[in-house]
Amino acid sequence: MNTANKLTIFRMILVPVFMIFLFSDINNAQYIAAAIFILASITDALDGHIARSRNQITNFGKFMDPLADKILVSSALISMIELGKIPAWVVVVIIAREFAITGLRVIAASEGITIAANKLGKIKTITQLIAIIALLFNNYPFRLINLPFDQIMIYVAVFFTIISGIDYIYKNKEVLHSGDR
Structure with missing residues (x-):
């Protein structure tokens, strides 16, 4: 197992640890959860970089890396609903988009087409991660100046x-029509 895949597995392991701290009664546990989320997010960028730079792209990584990302972000967003920090419709929109694009990628793959991440997809991911981190830190330091940065960022992410x-x-609509007769 290569380094990139080990980082992906590590990210998967961090998800339940993140959840345990997020809902723990321990003092400052939410900040520990935020640190774990940040660490997991860093492994996302790092494993992709390592896999590409060392030419260690594997089928395991192609499958598990995006799955680990979706599980991390989805678990955080769903938790934000339970914590009363964001409305459910926001999470439904975000998760529905992930299902739709994953489905599109599956159809494309069955046709031998790879749909790579693009600039807008990367911006989407970055804005989601920033929004989640701001929510985890209870909008600190922005709350000191009464700026609802966490709420602004969640809507930017949406x-x-x-x-x-x-x-x-x-851009990939032909994939949806490739099997039509």
């Missing part, structure tokens, strides 16, 4: 989630 989803579907 915007880029929708726009990037539309962009992926539009």
Whole structure:
């Protein structure tokens, strides 16, 4: 097993640890959860970089890396609903987009087409991670100046989630029609 795949597995292991701290009664546990989430997010960027730079791209990594990312982000977002920090519709929109684009990628793969991540998809991911981190830190330090940065960022993330989803579907619409007769 190569380093990139080990980092992906490590990220998967961090998800339940993140959840345990997020819902723990221990003092400052939410900040520990935030640190774990940040660490897991860093492993996402790091494993992809390592796999590409060392030419260690594997089928395991192609499958598990995006799955680990979706599980990490989805678990954090769903938790934010339970903690009363974001409305459920926000999470439904984000997760629905992930299902739709994953489905599109599966159809494309069955046709021998690879749909790589694009700039809007990367912006979507970054805005989601920033929003989640701001929510985990209870909007600190922005709350000191009464700036609802966490709420602004969650809506920015929703915007880029929708726009990037539309962009992926539009640019790959031929995949959806490739089996039509």
